[in-house]
Structure formats: C-alpha cells, structure tokens
Amino acid sequence: MxxxxxxxxxxxxxxxxxxxxxxxxxxxxxxxxxxxxxxxxxxxxxxxxxxxxxxxxxxxxxxxxxxxxxxxxxxxxxxxxxxxxxxxxxxxxxxxxQDWVRLTQSQFAPVEITPDFWIVPSWHELSAQATRSIRLDPGMAFGTGTHPTTRMCLRWIAQRPAGRLGRVLDYGCGSGILAIGAAKFGALDIDAVDIDPAAVQATLDNAQANGVQLNAGLPERAQGLYGTVLANILATPLKVLAPLLCAHVAAGGHLVLAGILERQAEELQQAYAPWLQLGVADSDDGWILMTAQRAAA
Known part of the structure; x- marks a missing residue:
C-alpha cells in the first residue's frame, strides 16, 4: 500500500x-x-x-x-x-x-455508564463490577456509548427507579442502544424507530445479541402514549419534532432529549414551551441532556 x-x-x-x-x-x-x-x-x-x-x-x-x-x-x-x-x-x-481489524478494535474500549453498568464490545471481557451491560460493536448506525449524548441518556435510564420507565419510545434509535438500555432496566414494551432501514436492522440485530425484546421499525410504528420518550438526535430536528414527540408523552411520563449543545438550551426550551417545560438534567463535554415531565392525570 x-x-x-x-x-x-x-x-x-x-x-x-x-x-x-x-x-x-x-x-x-x-x-x-x-x-x-x-x-x-x-x-x-x-x-x-x-x-x-x-x-x-x-x-x-x-x-x-x-x-x-x-x-x-x-x-x-x-x-x-x-x-x-x-x-x-x-x-x-x-x-x-497493519492488522486493521485489531487497530480498529483497539479504538473501542468498554465504556462506563455507571460503576455497575457498562457498554462492552464483543472482543472485550466484561468488567467484574458490571451487574448490567450492553454488548455492542461499532456498526453502520450511530450509538456505541462513546459519545457524551449517548452516555447521558443511558445514565438517565440507569438512575430511574425499578419499573418506572413504563412503555418506552426510542425515536431515532440508530444502533438501538437506548432501547436496549431501557430493556436492561426493566422496560417490557419498547418501540424503537428510525428513518434509516439500516438502523432498524442494526437495532434488531443488537437486541437479539443482547437477549432483549423490543419492536423496531420506521417512524410510523410509534403509536399512542409512552411513559418514556427518548430522542438522541440533534437540536434542529428536535425542534421540528417538538409537537410529535410531546404528543407521545403520557400523563406523568418523561421526555428525554439529547444531541443538544449547551448554547442551544434556550432555543430548545422555547421550541417545546407550548407543550412541556424542558430543563437541563445533565451535561458532558459541552453537550447537555434536557428532560421534561408531563403532569400526572
């Protein structure tokens, strides 16, 4: 070469x-x-x-x-x-x-979400302290756990009380990592949707590899109300999607948004103000996690 x-x-x-x-x-x-x-x-x-x-x-x-x-x-x-x-x-x-496979693999180490919850590529041993884990290799779809936005979403999921996620929608699922994380923390009814058919297939493959059950498809698969709505995309599409995402949040349910830079917090709050009041729940390396909860019925 x-x-x-x-x-x-x-x-x-x-x-x-x-x-x-x-x-x-x-x-x-x-x-x-x-x-x-x-x-x-x-x-x-x-x-x-x-x-x-x-x-x-x-x-x-x-x-x-x-x-x-x-x-x-x-x-x-x-x-x-x-x-x-x-x-x-x-x-x-x-x-x-060079051994390009080994070189590529060396760039992806296990990722700690919490001390006992890790994202681990298939070629690595599971950490002894991990009581929960997601086995995930880099692929065509976004979401390996290395990006701050993904880590913040998974950290939010891990901090929920047991059984409190309810029905879950992962909108713009990419690799399916957030949907799989929700399943690992007890969610039983999960819809993961994406506009990219390759992402839908990656989500199904990754769910099978992790032994969890979920539904994956194109965005029209998202139907009805959810106790947790997750969307890790980017600020501009999140603003466009505001009425759609808010319409899927059940009474007492949570909306969790990522892919937002710190300087974009106010514009996201304004975009969602007609439906829900967003606040900053976490930050990591210039990115923020914004969440809102709909009032209980």
Whole structure:
C-alpha cells in the first residue's frame, strides 16, 4: 500500500479528490495542512450539519493506492491537468502493513455508564463490577456509548427507579442502544424507530445479541402514549419534532432529549414551551441532556 500526498488550495479539493477516485485510489482523505499550528482553521460546526466549504485554505489530500507505480502514475496524470494549478505533490510513501481489524478494535474500549453498568464490545471481557451491560460493536448506525449524548441518556435510564420507565419510545434509535438500555432496566414494551432501514436492522440485530425484546421499525410504528420518550438526535430536528414527540408523552411520563449543545438550551426550551417545560438534567463535554415531565392525570 502506498500513500500519495498532495497540497491543494480550498477551491481545488473537490475536483482533485474526484480525480483521484477516478484514478482508482482506494481511499481519499482531506485534512487541514495547518492543523496544530496558529493558522489552524475550524471548518466543521455542529455534527450532522452541512459545512460552508469543501476544504481548508491549505488542504492536505492523501490517497491510498495498491502499488507505488499506481500512486506515481496518478501524481503524473494529475500534474498534466489544468485544474491541478496551485496544487503540489508532497510525497509518495509506503504505508506499513497493519492488522486493521485489531487497530480498529483497539479504538473501542468498554465504556462506563455507571460503576455497575457498562457498554462492552464483543472482543472485550466484561468488567467484574458490571451487574448490567450492553454488548455492542461499532456498526453502520450511530450509538456505541462513546459519545457524551449517548452516555447521558443511558445514565438517565440507569438512575430511574425499578419499573418506572413504563412503555418506552426510542425515536431515532440508530444502533438501538437506548432501547436496549431501557430493556436492561426493566422496560417490557419498547418501540424503537428510525428513518434509516439500516438502523432498524442494526437495532434488531443488537437486541437479539443482547437477549432483549423490543419492536423496531420506521417512524410510523410509534403509536399512542409512552411513559418514556427518548430522542438522541440533534437540536434542529428536535425542534421540528417538538409537537410529535410531546404528543407521545403520557400523563406523568418523561421526555428525554439529547444531541443538544449547551448554547442551544434556550432555543430548545422555547421550541417545546407550548407543550412541556424542558430543563437541563445533565451535561458532558459541552453537550447537555434536557428532560421534561408531563403532569400526572
């Protein structure tokens, strides 16, 4: 495996990346050439939101090729193109052989939610102190327990009195981790829904692997009232979904929202004010958990 490294101005990143893929690059990545210096630029904002630009003012473009000849041929062909003006070839160098499976697995360690509740990938031993656990491997759907928003939701679930979750809706379930967590803490009637069929399948597979029962499907599967409504998405879709999510909260039930940055608390409170009064229940690394409870009948 050989890596071709290029230096490109912002306006050339997209066309050069496309050309590299057309030249049979195995992968193409882009990073700030000025990272970790005073000239470093912030390009990405809230996760999941579109970015304003395709690259940094000085972008380092790296492409992997199967052979050195292929990498050098790609560099030579790019150098002949008009659109390569302003770009330069930095290097062609071999990439050390690695056990990519082991390397990937090493990035995912067990995650402590509470001292006795852990998220554990299948290749790790269960902690001796864990009385409850979710076995979950990284996959196509969001939710492995490593992100602060997921940890806060699971921590909230773990802190509920036994049997008090009631009927549960996990809206935007991703991997199904929150629904599975609810099942681990005694919920018996659980609906997990997502707009992505791959997430629905991941939820079903992960539930089976953890020996829990739940229902999973597209959003229309969510029907009626729930004692607990969980939604770990992002602030913008959460605002749009406010009337729908609130309509599913039963009398005395709880609404639990995550995917919200600290600076977005007030706008979420305003969006939900016609139906429920949100408050900040937890915070972790710049993210917050917001909850509300509907008055009992």
């Amino acid at each position: 050989f890596e071709l490294r290029l230096l490109c101005p912002e306006e050339r990143v997209e066309i050069v990346s496309d050309a590299l893929m057309a030249l049979q690059a195995l992968s193409v990545s882009v990073e700030d050439a000025d990272a970790d210096t005073a000239a470093e630029q912030a390009l990405f904002g809230e996760p999941g939101m579109p970015v304003d630009r395709e690259g940094w003012q000085r972008s380092r473009v790296a492409a992997l090729f199967g052979t050195e000849d292929a990498a050098r041929e790609a560099a030579a062909l790019l150098g002949l193109q008009d659109f390569f003006a302003g770009c330069s070839v930095q290097s062609v160098q071999p990439v050390a052989e």
